[in-house]
Amino acid sequence: MSPLPPPGTPRARPCAICGAPRNEAYKPFCSKRCADVDLHRWLAGAYAIPVVELDGAEDEDPSARERED
Numbered sequence: 001m002s003p004l005p006p007p008g009t010p011r012a013r014p015c016a017i018c019g020a021p022r023n024e025a026y027k028p029f030c031s032k033r034c035a036d037v038d039l040h041r042w043l044a045g046a047y048a049i050p051v052v053e054l055d056g057a058e059d060e061d062p063s064a065r066e067r068e069d
Helices: 032-044 062-068
Strands: none
Touching: none
C-alpha cells in the first residue's frame, strides 16, 4: 500500500472519456482519439445544459412591461 500524498497535492485523474491514465500531452485525456471524441461530442451538441422554458415571461423586454403600466 502506497502512502497518501501530502494535503493539497493534486490527484492524478483518469481520462475524461475512457478512464485510462491521462497523458500530459492530451490532458485531461489519454490520447488524441479521446480528445477527438470529446470534441465531436461538443460539436454535435451532446453536451448541453438542460433548460426549463417558462411561459414566455423571459422573452419579454422588461422595459416594455413598464411602458404598459
